[in-house]
Amino acid sequence: MRRGWLILGLVLAAAVAVGALLYPRLYSAPYATPIVERPADGGDGSFPGLLDLMATAAPGAPVRVLWTHGMCTHPPSWVDDRANRLAAVIGGSRQSVGSRQIGRHGASLRTERISVGATAVEIVFLSWSPVTAPLKAALAYDRSVSFGGDFPYQRATLNRDLKSGLVNDCLVDVVTYAGPNGNPIRYAMIEAVCEALGGRGTDGDCDLAGGRPPGSLALVVESLGTKMIFDAILHIGAAVEGRRDDAATDRLANAMAATRMIYLLSNQVPLLDSADLPDGSTTVVAPSPSLVGASVARSFALLARMRERLATGQPPLAAVAFSDPNDLLSYRLVPAFLGDHARHFRVVNVIVSNAATYLGFFERPDSAHCGYAWNPHVLAMLAEGHKAGQPPRRPPASMDGSCHGEIGLAGQ
Secondary structure, X not given: OHHHHHHHHHHHHHHHHHHHHHHHHHXXXXXXXXXXXXXXXXXXXXXXXXXXXXXXXXXXOOEEEEEEOOOOOOOOHHHHHHHHHHHHHHOOEEEEEEEEEOOOOOOEEEEEEEEXXXXXXXXXXXXXXXXXXXXXXXXXXXXXXXXXXXXXXXXXXXXXXXXXXXXXXXXXXXXXXXXXXXXXXXXXXXXXXXXXXXXXXXXXXXXXXXXXXXXXEEEEEEOOXXXXXXXXXXXXXXXXXXXXXXXXXXXXXXXXXXXXXXXXXXXXXXXXXXHOOOOOOOOOOOOOOOOOOHHHHHHHHHHHHHXXXXXXXXXXXXEEEEXXXXXXXXXXXXXXXXXXXXXXXXXXXXXXXXXXXXOOOEOOHHHHXXXXXXXXXXXXXXXXXEOOOXXXXXXXXXXXXXXXXXXXXXXX
């Protein structure tokens, strides 16, 4: 009997020892502490956060943030989620200012204010999920009968969830945006950018006359929103420059000068530019290859022209791209996107792990893609930026989250 217990004890001890040795290989997050790449300009990778913009804001010059979600249905609660998380990491109090419709297809703008002492940041959230809701409803028949649809055949559980969530709820947004049915989304984004610049947007037009740009503007865009923001900047710039009106172009230059930071949470532009023609249009006239990252390059060229128009010197605009290497839909920003305008910009790539990697083989694709919004390092860098030589700060509060409801993998 004693011998049996001894053998069992030795087996358990061996199992614990082997488990201790193998555990790091079974379950790891290689970039749990982010890697901040050195920019191509040879700098140290430092970049400001929203608190830095707030600290340097002139009296009466508000700090404004335009934030938009990406693909997959985002209910109104996504705004509360982002605002609460950001307020927690900033350490400020949150106040809802108001919400209103933008455009004629269900998109909306909601403003939240986060205050820290005497300073504040105004965050305008663009929600455009209602625009594609009818298209997704048209695919509801493809749900299994047990989940309220008309599909009578057996599907494997994982395949069923991926079809209803990833394809019918998420990729629909990408397909819609790439074609003419995406115009209402484009118009909503253009109007949101126009208003963030201090103008007035209507039906995809931007009027900057009489507007007042913010003291500082930061853009926070997720997933598909990364493509949308650059397309909107290009549309506004092309419309103004096409008028050959020096006064209007000067207004645009002064408005765009307020843009200090662009934070990209899963940059999809290199992939989605594949749907564009070289001139940036989506009207197919003949087969034509597009340049990877062309809309980013054209946007940076436009911003550079506007900056060169101003007599006063400006610090480089910083674009920070957060990427999980296991995010199938994310791409780094590379120096080629800057063309001949590198002196006007600082591009910083931040490599993160949004979830655990198992056996070095597998990280859940949904968590890898939508986990930026609750990755504590990403949120900390949005709030505080990054100072070279200082380790990224990890907020003490739990930032756990779930992709369910955002990437819709909830069996249907």
